[in-house]
Amino acid sequence: MAAPLDDMFSRCVDPGKIxxxxxxxxxxxxxxxGLFAKKPFKKGEAIFTERPLVSAxxxxxxxxxxxxxxxxxxxxxxxxxxxxxxxGMPALILPHQELCKVxxxxxxxxxxxxxxxxxxxxxxxxxDQYHQxxxxxxxxxxPDHPINKLQxxxxxxxxxxxxxxxxxxxxxxxxxxxxLDKGHWQRLFSNFCSRAxxxxxxxxxxxxxxxxxxxxxxxxxxxxxxxxxxxVSEWFTPDGFRALFALVGTNGQGIGTSSLSQWVHACDAxxxxxxxxxxxxxxxxxxxxxxxxxxxxxxxxxxxGLYLLQSSCNHSCVPNAEASFPDNNFLLHLSALRDxxxxxxxxxSYLDCCQRDRSRHSRHKILRENYLFVCSCQKCTSQVDxxxxxxxxxxxxxxxxEGDDMEDEMTxx
Numbered sequence: 001m002a003a004p005l006d007d008m009f010s011r012c013v014d015p016g017k018i019x020x021x022x023x024x025x026x027x028x029x030x031x032x033x034g035l036f037a038k039k040p041f042k043k044g045e046a047i048f049t050e051r052p053l054v055s056a057x058x059x060x061x062x063x064x065x066x067x068x069x070x071x072x073x074x075x076x077x078x079x080x081x082x083x084x085x086x087x088g089m090p091a092l093i094l095p096h097q098e099l100c101k102v103x104x105x106x107x108x109x110x111x112x113x114x115x116x117x118x119x120x121x122x123x124x125x126x127x128d129q130y131h132q133x134x135x136x137x138x139x140x141x142x143p144d145h146p147i148n149k150l151q152x153x154x155x156x157x158x159x160x161x162x163x164x165x166x167x168x169x170x171x172x173x174x175x176x177x178x179x180l181d182k183g184h185w186q187r188l189f190s191n192f193c194s195r196a197x198x199x200x201x202x203x204x205x206x207x208x209x210x211x212x213x214x215x216x217x218x219x220x221x222x223x224x225x226x227x228x229x230x231x232v233s234e235w236f237t238p239d240g241f242r243a244l245f246a247l248v249g250t251n252g253q254g255i256g257t258s259s260l261s262q263w264v265h266a267c268d269a270x271x272x273x274x275x276x277x278x279x280x281x282x283x284x285x286x287x288x289x290x291x292x293x294x295x296x297x298x299x300x301x302x303x304x305g306l307y308l309l310q311s312s313c314n315h316s317c318v319p320n321a322e323a324s325f326p327d328n329n330f331l332l333h334l335s336a337l338r339d340x341x342x343x344x345x346x347x348x349s350y351l352d353c354c355q356r357d358r359s360r361h362s363r364h365k366i367l368r369e370n371y372l373f374v375c376s377c378q379k380c381t382s383q384v385d386x387x388x389x390x391x392x393x394x395x396x397x398x399x400x401x402e403g404d405d406m407e408d409e410m411t412x413x
Contacts, residue, residue, distance in 0.1 A: 080094045
């Protein structure tokens with residue numbers, strides 16, 4: 001039971017304008033639906049900006065003190081606080097601190113469970129949508145609370161680099177549970193790509209590793225104890241829970257926010273005399289070297305969300321659009337990578353830049369394992385006669401990970 005097409009655009013910042021710019025069409029039984037342009041878009045032009053139906057920070061990411069708004073995932077640390085923690089240099093002083101956009105004076109906590117929001121508006125939005133159900137109240141530090149037990153169980157089976165969170169599923173349930181019009185939210189969630197039973201099992205295996213059957217059963221028991229609701233009772237059956245897993249695993253869009261990154265971009269835009277520019281660039285270069293030495297690649301507040309319109313975009317190894325998060329929160333901006341003509345399908349890439357440069361065989365392996373389809377885009381079709389050779393860089397990596405199912409994770413979009 002799909003939602004009306006107008007609902008597909010309801011989470012966009014300007015739904016009226018977007019209705020005249022793009023449309024969702026059914027393509028075929030293999031690809032399902034796709035997003036198509038109704039007007040021309042120039043390279044670099046914004047196609048739409050969209051809020052997720054639900055989003056959640058990754059649990060290990062939050063545990064390691066990557067502080068983000070509990071609702072919109074806006075980074076809560078100032079750029080200087082962020083740089084000090086990531087570099088391990090508590091006395092570090094950032095220049096041009098006026099460029100940091102974080103406003104700690106606007107932060108609000110839930111008066112019951114003390115989770116932090118970037119503003120009173122976000123606190124109210126979370127309370128109105130799902131937090132009344134999920135608020136732990138004075139039990140927020142109680143390890144025996146059902147939701148805390150669920151989160152601990154998830155962390156024990158899904159290690160960094162994280163690609164999903166059981167709390168995304170929890171917020172889906174809580175949203176329906178709390179809503180006055182429960183059917184409206186159920187119709188919205190029904191728009192996301194669903195998978196056949198064998199594919200759902202593959203996705204559960206990918207998220208949980210080799211012993212996924214027992215782990216899935218254990219998680220379902222904890223999930224049911226913490227959140228069961230008659231209105232979505234099918235989500236708590238073995239088949240329904242596996243289907244919910246596959247929905248989140250297939251459709252979840254990675255989100256990354258960083259106050260430090262925002263500050264660096266603002267510094268790049270400064271008009272400075274040549275010598276000052278060189279000094280600032282040298283400072284930033286050294287900072288990132290210090291961060292790399294101390295922290296490695298984990299720089300951002302990370303999570304995932306379910307975006308109704310963005311999820312209609314199919315994959316291409318030569319995408320004509322890309323998603324980004326320039327507002328330092330969960331607002332997804334889809335922008336054109338090249339000129340797009342009316343009637344053309346708007347495609348993003350589920351692979352990162354390095355993965356897109358790999359061989360056709362390597363790309364297909366990643367897509368098959370993580371998204372359960374075989375790509376037939378223009379690039380893959382043109383390389384159909386290429387030998388099935390794995391890219392050299394992947395062959396080197398496979399030697400380190402063979403047999404380690406637990407840490408064989410999905411690739412973020």
